[in-house]
Amino acid sequence: MNPPNIGAIELEIPASPQYVSLARLITTAIARSLDFGDDKIDDLKIVISEMCTNAIIHCDNREGVLNRIKVRYFPGERDLSIEVEDEGPGFDPECVGNFEDGIAAGKGFGIPLIKSLVDEFELNTGPNCGTTVRIKKYDFDEGDRA
Amino acid sequence: MNPPNIGAIELEIPASPQYVSLARLITTAIARSLDFGDDKIDDLKIVISEMCTNAIIHCDNREGVLNRIKVRYFPGERDLSIEVEDEGPGFDPECVGNFEDGIAAGKGFGIPLIKSLVDEFELNTGPNCGTTVRIKKYDFDEGDRA
Amino acid sequence: MEKQDVDLRIESVKVNDYMVIVLEGEVDVYSAPLLREEITRQVARGEYKLVVDLEKVAFLDSTGLGVLVGGLKRVKPHDGELGIICSQEKMLRIFRITGLDKIFPIFGHVDELKRRQAGE
Amino acid sequence: MEKQDVDLRIESVKVNDYMVIVLEGEVDVYSAPLLREEITRQVARGEYKLVVDLEKVAFLDSTGLGVLVGGLKRVKPHDGELGIICSQEKMLRIFRITGLDKIFPIFGHVDELKRRQAGE
Numbered sequence: 001m002n003p004p005n006i007g008a009i010e011l012e013i014p015a016s017p018q019y020v021s022l023a024r025l026i027t028t029a030i031a032r033s034l035d036f037g038d039d040k041i042d043d044l045k046i047v048i049s050e051m052c053t054n055a056i057i058h059c060d061n062r063e064g065v066l067n068r069i070k071v072r073y074f075p076g077e078r079d080l081s082i083e084v085e086d087e088g089p090g091f092d093p094e095c096v097g098n099f100e101d102g103i104a105a106g107k108g109f110g111i112p113l114i115k116s117l118v119d120e121f122e123l124n125t126g127p128n129c130g131t132t133v134r135i136k137k138y139d140f141d142e143g144d145r146a
Numbered sequence: 147m148n149p150p151n152i153g154a155i156e157l158e159i160p161a162s163p164q165y166v167s168l169a170r171l172i173t174t175a176i177a178r179s180l181d182f183g184d185d186k187i188d189d190l191k192i193v194i195s196e197m198c199t200n201a202i203i204h205c206d207n208r209e210g211v212l213n214r215i216k217v218r219y220f221p222g223e224r225d226l227s228i229e230v231e232d233e234g235p236g237f238d239p240e241c242v243g244n245f246e247d248g249i250a251a252g253k254g255f256g257i258p259l260i261k262s263l264v265d266e267f268e269l270n271t272g273p274n275c276g277t278t279v280r281i282k283k284y285d286f287d288e289g290d291r292a
Numbered sequence: 293m294e295k296q297d298v299d300l301r302i303e304s305v306k307v308n309d310y311m312v313i314v315l316e317g318e319v320d321v322y323s324a325p326l327l328r329e330e331i332t333r334q335v336a337r338g339e340y341k342l343v344v345d346l347e348k349v350a351f352l353d354s355t356g357l358g359v360l361v362g363g364l365k366r367v368k369p370h371d372g373e374l375g376i377i378c379s380q381e382k383m384l385r386i387f388r389i390t391g392l393d394k395i396f397p398i399f400g401h402v403d404e405l406k407r408r409q410a411g412e
Numbered sequence: 413m414e415k416q417d418v419d420l421r422i423e424s425v426k427v428n429d430y431m432v433i434v435l436e437g438e439v440d441v442y443s444a445p446l447l448r449e450e451i452t453r454q455v456a457r458g459e460y461k462l463v464v465d466l467e468k469v470a471f472l473d474s475t476g477l478g479v480l481v482g483g484l485k486r487v488k489p490h491d492g493e494l495g496i497i498c499s500q501e502k503m504l505r506i507f508r509i510t511g512l513d514k515i516f517p518i519f520g521h522v523d524e525l526k527r528r529q530a531g532e
C-alpha cells in the first residue's frame with residue numbers, strides 16, 4: 001500500500017559534536033523500521049557518525065557563527081540511502097587516504113571506513129563548494145544478490 | 147562553554163502516520179540530553195504525538211501528493227520549545243474544544259491535552275494559511291518557580 | 293516502513309463474561325486503527341462486555357483515547373460495557389486529566405475484574 | 413546539551429604492571445576528548461603500559477580509533493605498550509577492517525592480561 005519511496009526524512013542540526021549521537025539514534029530507528037538486521041544497523045551507526053563528524057569537524061565554524069549540517073534519509077524498498085551535506089570549505093577528494101595512511105597519521109580512517117561499510121558511496125566536494133556525501137546500504141549482503 | 151541556545155534542531159518528515167513514533171524518539175532523546183525527568187519526558191512524548199498527528203491528519207494529502215511537516219526543537223537553559231508546522235488547510239481556532247466536548251464527540255482531545263501538559267502554548271493558523279503550533283515546557287514544575 | 297512495523301500487538305482473551313483485549317506496545321495514530329478493528333470485530337461477534345488491558349502499553353495518546361470512546365459508543369446500544377485495566381500512573385494521569393476516568397471503569401489488575409464478577 | 417551529558421564513563425585501574433582504562437558508553441567525536449585526556453593524564457603520571465578496555469563500549473568510531481593510535485604514539489617513546497581488551501565481534505571487525513588489529517595487542521578478557529603477565 002505504501003509507495004516504495006514515501007519521501008525523505010530530513011534533519012538539520014547545528015554543526016556541533018554533541019549532535020552526532022542524535023543522528024545515530026535516528027539512523028538506528030529508521031534502519032530498524034526498514035527491517036535492517038543488527039549487524040547492518042551497527043555498520044550504519046558508524047557510517048552516520050563518520051559522515052556527521054566530518055561535516056561538523058571540517059565545517060569551519062567561524063567565531064560566533066555556528067554552521068548547520070543537513071542529514072537526509074531516503075528509505076528504499078530494500079535499502080537506505082543517507083546524504084550528509086555541509087557548507088564548509090570543501091576539499092580535494094584526492095586527499096582521501098587509505099587505512100595504512102590512517103595508521104601512520106593517527107587520523108584519516110573516516111572515509112575509508114565509510115566506504116568499506118556501505119554498498120554505494122558518492123562524494124561531491126570541491127574547494128569552497130561545501131561537501132555532500134551520499135551512501136546507500138542494502139538490507140541484504142552483496143553476495144546474496146547473485 | 148556552550149551558548150545557552152546552540153540553535154534549533156529541525157526535522158522534516160512526510161505527512162504520514164508512521165513517522166510520529168520517530169518524532170517521539172527524537173523528542174525523548176533531546177529532552178533526556180537536557181536532563182528532563184521521566185515524567186516530563188512522558189508528557190513531551192504525548193505532546194509531540196498530538197502536534198504531529200494533527201499536522202499529519204489535517205494536512206490534506208491530495209491524491210498522489212504527500213505533504214511534509216516540519217518539527218523544530220529549540221533547547222533552552224531550563225526548557226525545551228517545540229514547533230510543528232504544516233502547510234495544510236489551517237482552521238478556525240474557535241473550533242478547539244475542551245475535554246467535555248471531546249468525550250461527547252469521541253475526538254478533539256488533542257489540543258486540550260497539549261495545553262494541559264505544557265507551560266506555554268501558541269497556535270498560529272487560519273483558513274488556507276497552514277498551521278504552526280509552538281509549545282514550551284520547563285524542566286521543573288511551575289510551582290517550584292515561586 | 294510498512295504496516296507490519298506497527299509497534300502494537302493485540303491479543304483478546306475471554307475472562308468469564310468479559311472479552312479482555314490485551315495490548316502491548318504503543319497506541320498512536322499509526323497503530324490505533326488496529327485497536328479500532330479489533331473492537332469492531334469483537335462487537336460484531338456479539339461481545340459487548342469489553343475490557344482493554346493497558347498494562348503493557350508504553351504509550352497512549354488522544355488517538356487511542358478516541359478509539360476507546362468510540363468503542364464505548366459501540367457497546368452501549370447493546371447494554372455493554374467498556375472497561376480499562378491500568379495501574380500505570382503515567383496513563384492513569386491522562387485519564388484523570390481528560391476526565392475519561394469518569395467514563396470508563398478502571399481496574400488495577402485483571403484479577404480485580406474476576407473478583408468483581410464473582411461478587412456480582 | 414551540556415558536556416556532562418557525554419555518554420562515556422572512564423575508570424582506570426592498575427592490574428599488575430598495566431594501567432587499564434575501562435570505558436563504558438559511547439566513544440565518538442563528542443566523548444573522545446575525555447579518553448584522550450585520560451590517556452594523556454596516565455602518560456604524564458609515568459604509566460606507559462596502557463590497556464584500554466572496550467568490553468562495555470557500545471559504540472566506537474574512527475575518532476575513537478584515532479585517539480587510540482594517538483595513545484600508542486605517546487607511550488612508544490617510553491618503550492610502552494597500548495593494548496585493547498575487546499571480545500565484541502562488532503568492534504573486533506572494525507579493528508580488522510582498518511588493520512589496527514595488527515597495531516594493537518588485543519586481549520579477549522582482562523584475565524588474559526593477568527595470565528600473559530604471569531607467563532612473562
Ligand SMILES: Nc1ncnc2c1ncn2[C@@H]1O[C@H](COP(=O)(O)OP(=O)(O)O)[C@@H](O)[C@H]1O
Pocket residue numbers: 054055056058059086088089090091095096097107108109110111112131474
Ligand atoms: N565534510 C568535509 N569538509 C571538508 N573537508 C573534509 C570533509 N570530509 C573530509 N574532509 C577532508 O578529508 C580528509 C579525510 O577525511 P577522513 O577520511 O574522514 O579522515 P579524518 O577526518 O580523520 O581526517 C580530512 O582530513 C579532511 O581534510
Ligand SMILES: Nc1ncnc2c1ncn2[C@@H]1O[C@H](COP(=O)(O)OP(=O)(O)O)[C@@H](O)[C@H]1O
Pocket residue numbers: 200201202204205232234235236237241242243253254255256257258277354
Ligand atoms: N494542523 C491542523 N490543521 C488543520 N486543522 C487542525 C489542525 N490541528 C487541529 N485542527 C482542527 O482542530 C480540531 C481539534 O483538534 P484536536 O483538539 O487535536 O482534536 P482532534 O484532532 O481529535 O479533532 C480538529 O478536529 C481539526 O478540525
